[in-house]
Amino acid sequence: MSTLVLAEHDNVDLKDATLATITAATQLGGDVHVLVAGSGCGSVAEAAAKVAGVAKVLVADDAAYGAALPENLAPLIAGLMAGYDAFVAPATSRGKNVAPRVAAALDVAQISEILSVEGPDTFTRPIYAGNAIATVKSSDAKKVITVRGTAFAKAATSGGSASVEAVSGAGSAGTSSFVGAELTKSARPELTAAKIIVSGGRALGSSDKFHEYIDPLADKLGAAVGASRAAVDAGYAPNDYQVGQTGKIVAPELYVAVGISGAIQHLAGMKDSKIIVAINKDEEAPIFQVADVGLVGDLFTLVPELTGKL
């Protein structure tokens, strides 16, 4: 048994999502190798080699892999899979983009967003917005799996001493190119890695008010900022702030939901948080059914007061 893990990175740093994925891969049993595909990504390979539990790091350093275009990455990975029994990727936008394409190339099903490894071919995964957990068994010879980062502990970033080996693939498939990116700039912690999250909903009413009320509370708590779909759709917050079934899945130590009703789709993304606090003027709001501590009232007076008293 040997497993190939796709490293999540930006050509400079190895991202935390990789660490939870390595833990899941370790639970499959057998050797764990990590693929760092990118452009000028030597520092990522070095970091990956130090992660506990990794036996080998494969580096595919090529301009064609710099932007992680799935058209170029999938053939590289499918080619390498001749030597592996399983391919495991984090369920990030990148992992979700490329893994199914690898599965198609290998003619196997993909098991999406696993929550646990029950055996070498048996896994649990959420369905219906996390309202049910399915235990599924794969009959495919090779497995293609994506991993929900919040469900697995992070592998240690030190203690490993993996060998590093260069690999190459066909490079560019010539069907796609990277045009540009508009990344949200923030000095705050990343949403999926944050210990504390303050999320705002439709109730904030405008982008200005969102910043005026949510930001100071987040700053006081050293928290990341999240949002409901309604707040993102209305342009109060950028798309990558969306928490939920179809946004980001988070499980911080503390989640503060401000002016969020608690729709099934929102709960799907945050109900595994350790402590949930809800501030909402409607005492019947469904968010209170999952909140450890609820405060009923007007956010526009309560949030500044809370910020002041923390």
Added chain:
Amino acid sequence: MKVLVPVKRVVDYNVKVRVKSDNTGVELANIKMSMNPFDEIAVEEAIRLKEKGIATEVVVVSVGVQQCTETLRTALAMGADRGILVQTDVTTESLAVAKVLAGIVAEEAPGLVILGKQAIDDDANQTGQMLAGLLGWAQGTFASKLDPQGETVNVTREIDGGLETVALKMPAIVTTDLRLNEPRYASLPNIMKAKSKPIANKTPADYGVDMTPRLTTLKVTEPAKRQAGIKVKSVDELVAKLKEMGAVA
């Protein structure tokens, strides 16, 4: 250019599903079924491309049970031109659906296939990428903007850190995210008109696809339930409680 839009029949997004007491699945009897919301967005985008004169025909396809015809009719009422029902009673796994869609693509030769990014029942988020892989086409997943320019289409994608734009050679695959558009409601006259639009009946065998599932569901269970906590009356109480729980210093 023809645009192909696969639409899936799923449990309506407003329904909170319950796990069956024998743990074999979720309760689906007498539950409201609707078109997957991301597929409504896909149909809307295809119709807009037709209204702009970029697309010439919008073909919708659904793979599944006979009742998927209703889902196709909904798409036709929104403005799609014709439908294809690929009927099967077998659990539809993404890979098999992608293979059926690849067969339809071979017959229909669309310039774009627009799918939903995920179906809200299984949340698999795979079918579009698998189809792209099978065809060797470029893919623009999680699209919030779609801009066809001659032989290429620029797709703006919602990614973890923000937005990214890629240029794809056509024909190409696009999967929709929430911000791509706001789907229209079908008007009554259009619902009536949709009744006479053609729906072709096919089976997976017509495309040489074996639907046998690769995954077996051993059981379906309820997730750990959260207990509702307490309500506090003031900010002071909230702060005290948070300190007591060790949530803040």
